[in-house]
Amino acid sequence: MPADSWNAICWDGSLQKQAADVLPACEKAVALAPKDSNNRDSRGLARALTGNYQGAIEDFEAFIAQTEDKDYKAQRQRWVKDLRAGKNPFTDAEIKKLQN
Numbered sequence: 001m002p003a004d005s006w007n008a009i010c011w012d013g014s015l016q017k018q019a020a021d022v023l024p025a026c027e028k029a030v031a032l033a034p035k036d037s038n039n040r041d042s043r044g045l046a047r048a049l050t051g052n053y054q055g056a057i058e059d060f061e062a063f064i065a066q067t068e069d070k071d072y073k074a075q076r077q078r079w080v081k082d083l084r085a086g087k088n089p090f091t092d093a094e095i096k097k098l099q100n
Helices: 001-014 021-030 035-049 054-067 070-084 092-099
Strands: none
Touching: 001 035, 001 054, 001 092, 021 035, 035 054, 035 092, 054 070
8 A cells, every 4th residue: 555545544533532442553654755754744644643653753853844835835844833831732722623
């Protein structure tokens, strides 16, 4: 299965409150395409939702460094700021926004 399929499982599963279950798919996506910042972004989400804030910060920072999208960059920077403060930025409202 290609990396983007694993990535889709990772992102969608995380948004469906199944982050722990899809984490292996996230790892697979990153292993298959380590330079694809979207894979790191999705794994960052799963890591944050499973309490691995340090890993999430690393993944989001890799995404931030590569994306050209100012809105995505600002959003991820807010997440990193919260995670560094030991706060989970993924409230129900934030998850709902990401699902749309």
